[in-house]
Structures are given as structure tokens and as C-alpha cells.
Amino acid sequence: MRLLFLPAILLLAATFSTAYAGDENDKYDAALAEELGADDYGMRSYIFVMLRTGPADAEITDAERRNELFAGHFANIRNLAEEGKLVLAGPLSNGTNERGLYVLNVETIEDAQALMENDPTIVAGVFTAEYINFYGSAALMKLNDIHAKIQKTAVQ
Template structure:
């Protein structure tokens, strides 16, 4: 009976070691994690902005100018490392037009970053702001993307 207890104890210890081993990353790079301000899970907080169709349905040149300004604002935010992800979404029933993920965790700062965007100012787009928890590596995708686009939108 003693050998059965030792056997069971050994199995429990081995199982516990296996569980611990699965929870640690052998590829963990502490310098990169620190540089990216990552938490223990490799994540960090951002601001997610959902862009919906606004109430302004004007289709004149004013609209074109507002969306040209929107693109300039996007490029400025990228240059200032404030915009992490941006893009349109496909057709949907929610009038959702696109998303931004901003590097700031402060919703007031996020609103301030977009307050001069003509498409939002002139109500061609409306913006909703949410705290977002995502991979700390998100900003790195922009560097890779800059190497693969052929035509600037």
C-alpha cells in the first residue's frame, strides 16, 4: 500500500510540474516585453474606436474634402505613434464603417486626438470609444505593413 501512495504522489507532482511548464513561455523576451510595455500576458490597454455612419448624408465635394482630411489625420496619428490599427469593415447591419485602435488608454485623450477629424466633426462619421485589451505587439504590425503596400490608399 505504501508504494501505491508513493506512485500516486509522484503522479501528482509530475502533473503539477507539467501544468507549470505549460504556463511559462520558453521564448519569453523580457527586453522586448519591457520595450512594448507588455504585462505578464504580453498584453496592454489601448482605446478602440468604432466608426459608424454619421447623420450627414451630403454627397457633395464637402464630403470628399472631409474624408481627404480624415486620411490626413490618420497619417498624422500614425506618424505620431498614436494610431496603432485603422481600417474599414465590410458591409454590415450596424452602419459600422471602420475601426481605430489608439495607443492611449485615456478616453478623453482619444477623443482629443480625433476632435479635428473633419469626417467626425462634420458628422459623416460618428465615433464610439472603448477601453481595449490587446497584444502589446500591435504597434509592430505597422512597420511590417509599410514594407508590403504597393499603392497608398
């Protein structure tokens, strides 16, 4: 009886594994993967930027000056998104020195640094930026398209 049971289990396992692999491969969209720059794992490289409180943050107390700097900061974010360079951005509110983050669609840290040179809050020292190579899902490249469809009010 044991001898018959083992081949039956092996046949059943082979059937399920073949069926599962077929279903998984049927989901793959080669054109979308190519459009998003995905590798075989559906992943790609980005540059992650961590914004931290800068040395001049406490020194810039004039409300008009801060508003001007942050208006430029948000304008830079919008420009980067429109150019397809910004994948994700947002503030952090953990009460520490970490203030925000970006995920950038650029090849190198030097490319990311060049983009951040246009951000008035970094230029003024309100923020400093740390640059890190990041490997994540290529699906992030669709995030801005989706966000535009669900955003009711734009940040000014």
C-alpha cells in the same frame, strides 16, 4: 501495485510541468515587453474607437465635398500612424451603422477625443465616434511596422 503506480504518475506530472514552465519562460523577452508597454500578461491598455454613420452623412451629397472630407480623413489616419498614436484602423462593411474602427495608443478617452477632433469626417458629421477602454495584446504596437513591409499600395 497501485501504490507504486501513483508515485510514478506524480513524478511524471511534476517532470512535465517543470519542463513546460521552463520552455514558456525561455520565450519571454523583457526588453521587448518594456518597449511595447506590456504588463506581466503581455497586455496593455488602448482606446477603441467605433465610427458610426453620422447625422450629416446623407446630407453631404456633393462628390467633391465628400472626396475632400475623406482625403482629410485618410490624411489624419496617416498622421496618427506616423506619430505612433494609431495602432489599427479600418472600415467595416457589415451593412449597418458601424462604419470603421480605430485602436489608439493613448491613455484616456479624452486623449482619443482630442485626436479625433482633427478628423474632417467627424467634424462634418459624416461619422460619430464612440470611445471604449480596451485591454489587448501589447504586440499590436508592432502592427504598423509589419504593415509597412507588406503594403504594396498606399491609400491616398
